[in-house]
Amino acid sequence: MDLTFDLVVVGAGVVGAACAYHATRSGLSVCVVDRASLAAGTTGAGEGNVLVSDKEPGPELGLALLSNALWRSMAAVPVCGTTFGARAELDPKGGLVVAASAASLSDLADLAQRQRAAGVEAEPVAADALRQHEPNLAADLAGGYRYPQDMQVQPMLATALLLRLARDAGAVLLLGEAVTGFTRHRGRVTGVRTPRRELAAGAVVNCAGTWAGEVAALAGVHVPVAPRRGFVLVTEALPRVVRHKVYLADYVTGVASDSAALQASPVVEGTPSGTVLIGATRERVGFDRTWSPDAVRKLAAGAVRLFPFLADVIALRGYRGFRPYCPDHLPIIGPDPRAPGLWHACGHEGAGIGLSAATGRLITQSLRAEATDLPLDPFRPERFDEVAA
Incomplete structure (x- = not known):
C-alpha cells in the first residue's frame, strides 16, 4: 500500500522524533520510518546530555541554548497522564x-x-x-x-514520548522498514521506497544518525558522517x-x-x-x-x-x-540543494539528544519556508563539497 504525506522522516531516534513532533504540531502530515525500532541506534546508547557547558561559543552553542530553552518548555507538556518532564526524567540538575x-x-x-x-x-x-x-x-x-542550565533526560523515554505526541497528532510510525531508495520527479525527491511500499512526500528529512551518509548516498549526495x-x-x-x-x-x-x-x-x-x-x-x-x-x-x-x-x-x-x-564538529541541518526535496538533520556526534529539540524546530521552520530561529548557513549540507573544491 502506497501512502502520501507532507513529510517522511527517515530515522526513529531522538532527532527524528523531535522533527516529527515539531512538524505535526505545525500541521504537517508526517510518517516516520526506521529499519529497526525506535531509539535503536545512537539514541539508545546515549547518556541523555542536554548541555551548554561543553560547547565553545559559535553556531553549536547557539543551537544548544535554543534547544535548552525548548526542552525546558517541553517539561510541562501533558503526556501519558503526567508531564513530559516527569515521564522523560528531565532533570535540570546543572x-x-x-x-x-x-x-x-x-x-x-x-x-x-x-x-x-x-x-x-x-x-x-x-x-x-x-x-x-x-x-x-x-x-x-x-x-x-x-x-x-545543564540538564539530563532519559533518551529512550524522551524519544518514545515525542513519537507518542506526534502519533497523537496524526503521525504514522513504520518500524522494521528500511529505506532502500528515493523516488523523484523531474529531479526532485518526492518520497522513499521500502521493501513493502512507496511513501510519497512533499519532503524527506534524513535523520538516520550514524548511518545518515548511507541514506544520503541513496539520493546521490554525500554527507561525511x-x-x-x-x-x-x-x-x-x-x-x-x-x-x-x-x-x-x-x-x-x-x-x-x-x-x-x-x-x-x-x-x-x-x-x-x-x-x-x-x-x-x-x-x-x-x-x-x-x-x-x-x-x-x-x-x-x-x-x-x-x-x-x-x-x-x-x-x-x-x-x-x-x-x-562530522569533520568540522557541526551537525548537518537543512535542505540539500543537490537533491531538492531532501533535508538533513544528522551529524550531531555526542550532542544529538540535547540538540534534537532545536533541530526539529529549525527543520520544521525551514520546511514551511518560515524565518528560522537561528541561521542555518553554518549547518548547510553542501558545505563539505565547498571545502573539497
Missing part, C-alpha cells in the same frame, strides 16, 4: 566542570567568560567550595565552574551521591579532538533510578563493536579520580554506541 590543575582552571575560566558573553550561565566555584556542591568529590581539585565509538559504565543503584553532571575540564578538548585514537575523560552523573553513569570515551574505529577493556579501564580510573568512593562500587554493566561524527 553541571559542574572541575579542573585538576591551576593551568586547566585558567583555561576553563577563559572558556566560561566567553560562554557567558554568548548567554551561558557559568558560576565560578573555588576549590574549597567544590564539596559544598558535590560532597563526595576528590579533595585535591583546583576549582571549577557550575553551569545551572562517520561513526565515533564510545563506552559507558553503569553502577549498582546508590543513594543520590552525585548531584550534578560532573566532568573534568579536558572533556571539552576531547569532544573537539580530530584524532581517531582513543580519547577518555571522566564524566560522572547520577540518575533518578540511583545508578551512576560513567563516561566518556571517543575513538574512530568504524562500526567495530568489539568490547575494549582499555577504554573501560580508563573510564573506571577517571571516575575514581573524581569520586574516590566509586572504587568500592560495583559496575553492573557497560554499553557502547556510535556517535555520528
Whole structure:
C-alpha cells in the first residue's frame, strides 16, 4: 500500500522524533520510518546530555541554548497522564566542570567568560567550595565552574514520548522498514521506497544518525558522517551521591579532538533510578563493536579520580554506541540543494539528544519556508563539497 504525506522522516531516534513532533504540531502530515525500532541506534546508547557547558561559543552553542530553552518548555507538556518532564526524567540538575590543575582552571575560566558573553550561565566555584556542591568529590581539585542550565533526560523515554505526541497528532510510525531508495520527479525527491511500499512526500528529512551518509548516498549526495565509538559504565543503584553532571575540564578538548585514537575523560552523573553513569570515551574505529577493556579501564580510573568512593562500587554493566561524527564538529541541518526535496538533520556526534529539540524546530521552520530561529548557513549540507573544491 502506497501512502502520501507532507513529510517522511527517515530515522526513529531522538532527532527524528523531535522533527516529527515539531512538524505535526505545525500541521504537517508526517510518517516516520526506521529499519529497526525506535531509539535503536545512537539514541539508545546515549547518556541523555542536554548541555551548554561543553560547547565553545559559535553556531553549536547557539543551537544548544535554543534547544535548552525548548526542552525546558517541553517539561510541562501533558503526556501519558503526567508531564513530559516527569515521564522523560528531565532533570535540570546543572553541571559542574572541575579542573585538576591551576593551568586547566585558567583555561576553563577563559572558556566560561566567553560562554557567558554568548548567554551561558557559568558560576565560578573555588576549590574549597567544590564539596559544598558535590560532597563526595576528590579533595585535591583546583576549582571549577557550575553551569545551572545543564540538564539530563532519559533518551529512550524522551524519544518514545515525542513519537507518542506526534502519533497523537496524526503521525504514522513504520518500524522494521528500511529505506532502500528515493523516488523523484523531474529531479526532485518526492518520497522513499521500502521493501513493502512507496511513501510519497512533499519532503524527506534524513535523520538516520550514524548511518545518515548511507541514506544520503541513496539520493546521490554525500554527507561525511562517520561513526565515533564510545563506552559507558553503569553502577549498582546508590543513594543520590552525585548531584550534578560532573566532568573534568579536558572533556571539552576531547569532544573537539580530530584524532581517531582513543580519547577518555571522566564524566560522572547520577540518575533518578540511583545508578551512576560513567563516561566518556571517543575513538574512530568504524562500526567495530568489539568490547575494549582499555577504554573501560580508563573510564573506571577517571571516575575514581573524581569520586574516590566509586572504587568500592560495583559496575553492573557497560554499553557502547556510535556517535555520528562530522569533520568540522557541526551537525548537518537543512535542505540539500543537490537533491531538492531532501533535508538533513544528522551529524550531531555526542550532542544529538540535547540538540534534537532545536533541530526539529529549525527543520520544521525551514520546511514551511518560515524565518528560522537561528541561521542555518553554518549547518548547510553542501558545505563539505565547498571545502573539497
